[in-house]
Amino acid sequence: MRVIIVGAGLSGLMAAQSLTNDRHDVTVFDKGRGVGGRLATRRIGDATLDHGAQFFTVRSEEFASHVNKWLEASVVHEWCRGFDSEDGHPRYAGSKGMSGITKHLAQGLDVRTNALVFSLERTANGYNVITDDGVAHACDKVLLTAPIPQSFSLMFGGAVEMPDEMRTIDxxxxxxxxxxxxxxxxxxxxxxxxxxxxxxxxxxxxxxxxxxxxxxxxxxxxxxxxxxxxxxxxxxxxxxxxxxxxxxxxxxxxxxxxxxxxxxxxxxRTTWPEPFWIDASGTLALAGDAFAGPKMEGAALSGLAAARALTN
Ligand SMILES: Cc1cc2nc3c(=O)[nH]c(=O)nc-3n(C[C@H](O)[C@H](O)[C@H](O)COP(=O)(O)OP(=O)(O)OC[C@H]3O[C@@H](n4cnc5c(N)ncnc54)[C@H](O)[C@@H]3O)c2cc1C
Missing domain, CATH: 3.90.660.10 (Polyamine Oxidase; Chain A, domain 2)
Incomplete structure (x- = not known):
């Protein structure tokens, strides 16, 4: 199965890894210069600064199983167990900045950066994903992981009907x-x-x-x-x-x-009640932190859940 994922943030890359492990043919497009999305790290001279997400916590066993691998690979470390006072719950950070987590996930995947997806067309066999260089990339299934208003704009040609209630998510x-x-x-x-x-x-x-x-x-x-x-x-x-x-x-x-x-x-500000959304044909899904929770863990779990749904 050929899958195109829009967005090389945490949700898109978790999904891409999962689908690739299941031997699907996956390409990820991101409009950014690098991977990461809101896991963003900037160098200014000798300084390194996280300017998106600052730290993350772990609640679910599923996310913990991934974070434990990142700890073993020294991709993340425990920063502290609380800021104003200790509460016993680890706060983790990317050891080379938060974007290091997504750079680690992207290894071995087909990820194309500087690639803005500007529309999506249904075809007889699946979809054409059109990038800003005018190229139409054919695939069987699509996963959109951009913030919801940005994913909506890709649907503008009417390729897929998305629920109106989703428009209220700001x-x-x-x-x-x-x-x-x-x-x-x-x-x-x-x-x-x-x-x-x-x-x-x-x-x-x-x-x-x-x-x-x-x-x-x-x-x-x-x-x-x-x-x-x-x-x-x-x-x-x-x-x-x-x-x-x-x-x-x-x-x-x-x-x-x-x-x-x-x-x-x-x-x-609000989240969708399910960890992802998938259309009636089971070929187009939406994921990201607006689905399984408005933080890094939610983004990761949403990407993983959407990947499973697309393979059913
Ligand atoms: C300032 C700030 C502080 C935060 N602090 C924390 C924190 O401390 N702890 C925590 O857990 N979470 C925090 N978060 C939230 C966390 O960063 C997000 O929940 C998580 O990174 C979302 O991942 P995602 O993959 O769902 O979306 P994103 O990271 O937004 O990924 C979506 C990707 O889609 C790409 N894209 C969009 N449109 C297109 C298009 N048309 N074509 C191609 N690519 C496209 C974007 O470039 C982006 O890379 C913070 C966020 C911000 C902004």
Whole structure:
């Protein structure tokens, strides 16, 4: 069976691995320069900063079985067991940044980056997936793992009827600031993560304390309310407001370099009641964190569940 997956984020790559292990012929397309989607890691000089997901937790046995393999391969490590106080539950991080998890998953798979999929056509035998170079890629089945509004836009030609209720799923936005510092004399306490520390930020992460950055570097994520209120301002203005809001957390440290970051589809505000959606013919599925839970574990489990459904 030939399967095309749109999206090389966590859900798409978990599905691709599972289908490839079952000896299906799988190609993954992603519009990004690299794999990872919202598992995003950026280098600024000698600093390494996660600018999407910051850490993850594990609740299910199924996800734990994958995370244990990543631990053995040193792809992830335990960062801490709680930020403000210890609660006994491990918080994991990618050992080379979060995007390292998806780079690991992509090994040995046919993944094409810089490849925007812009439409999907039904054919007599399956689908044509059309990429932005105009090429039509034929396949038997398709899995879409982009945030739901982006997957909807691929359906615009009417290839598949998706449930109208799915249109109501919206995503919180996140405005972020990446800051490379000259020292560790900032005010982010051990173990290097602070959740909801003030009225602007939902998380501040110390990438050096997390173990991924050779130099001092903080990631600031504004909370959904602040991000929504400021999202449409000019990027320079957002940058300046974030720098002002970050000031109390910098202590005596000076910023050497900083960058703002906008996530339009950061985390789903509501989720679909099933871990994936599949059309009546069983040939087109949707997966991602809007299905099995609005975090990394949900994205992974959704990709795996959709892969199983496509092989039935
Ligand atoms: C700022 C931020 C902080 C977060 N913090 C945490 C956290 O601390 N812990 C946690 O567990 N989760 C966190 N999350 C959520 C977590 O990152 C996501 O749940 C997870 O990464 C989603 O994976 P996914 O595969 O479903 O989607 P994505 O990672 O979004 O992957 C979808 C992929 O589809 C690609 N794509 C879209 N449209 C097209 C197209 N037309 N053609 C080709 N490719 C396309 C995109 O480029 C993308 O790579 C955070 C997210 C953000 C943004």
């Amino acid at each position: 995503y919180d936005r996140t405005l972020g600031l990446l800051a490379v510092l000259d020292s560790d004399t900032h005010n982010v306490r051990s173990p290097g993560g602070m959740q909801n520390p003030d009225e602007v930020f939902s998380f501040i992460g110390d990438n050096s304390a997390k173990g991924i950055s050779a130099t001092h570097a903080l990631t600031f994520h504004a909370n959904p309310e602040w991000s929504r209120a400021h999202f449409d301002l000019e990027l320079d203005e957002i940058h300046s407001l974030l720098l002002t809001a970050a000031r109390p957390w910098l202590g005596k440290a000076q910023i050497l370099e900083s960058q703002p970051k906008k996530w339009r589809f950061a985390t789903p």
